[in-house]
Amino acid sequence: MPGIDECLLEAMRLPGARSAAVVDWVSGLALGVAGDPPGGDYEATACETAELARMVAEYRSLGPLSAAGPPTGTTPTAPDPTAQHAGTAPAVEDIITTNSDSYHLLRFVTGALDGTLFLHLWLGRDEGNLALARIRLAEMAGRMVL
Template identity: 35%
Template sequence: MPNIETGLKDMMEIDGAIGAAVVDYSSGMALGTLSSTNALDLTVAAAGNTEVVRAKMRTMDQLGLNDAVEDILITLSGQYHIIRPLTSKKGQGLFLYLALDRARGNLALARHRLKGIEGVLEV
């Protein structure tokens, strides 16, 4: 079973990955980060994306949607940012965050790989 550090390394092996984090969205704190660039402050990204996750969870609750968020995609002109809340009992309250270079990455493959990493991640 991969731990957080191994999970982050696996996320960074996804084609086009430029930054990865495992984040606690109750506190907004990253439990671990890994990046291939200094241009992306993953601490700031963790806190900012926590607000995105909280807002979506709140909205779903207000709408009475009895469903789970698989992932949240933020599309920038040069990057994809993928947020994937963990669904396991142990992983509840956490999300995976992956920043992907659009020119080098494949969004469908990245989503598929994140799902696989989530499935075996031991937190």
């Protein structure tokens, strides 16, 4: 079972990989990094991607289709952002953000630190293969141990 460093090295071997990180989406702390981060700052990149991951993980509207919504005739409430996240791995598997020259792929790691970690892979659009990256990050997330 690979640890953080082994997973990051494996991620960096993917075609088009520019950087990879393991981030705690609750604190915004990068637990491990490899490559050159967007903007040149690992801490800022970790905080910014954690904000996106936190938003997706906390809102029910982005959860599974089988999740029961609020009762008919009631107004849905926003989640409490100060609530404890222990044992609350997000229902979302990954997040993909695209821009003109690259992809950002965030893959949630279940089971590690109560499901509050994700892998962030930054891929060059011309060299990268988004489908392959999704498959490989899913495999890495399933095997990673801390």
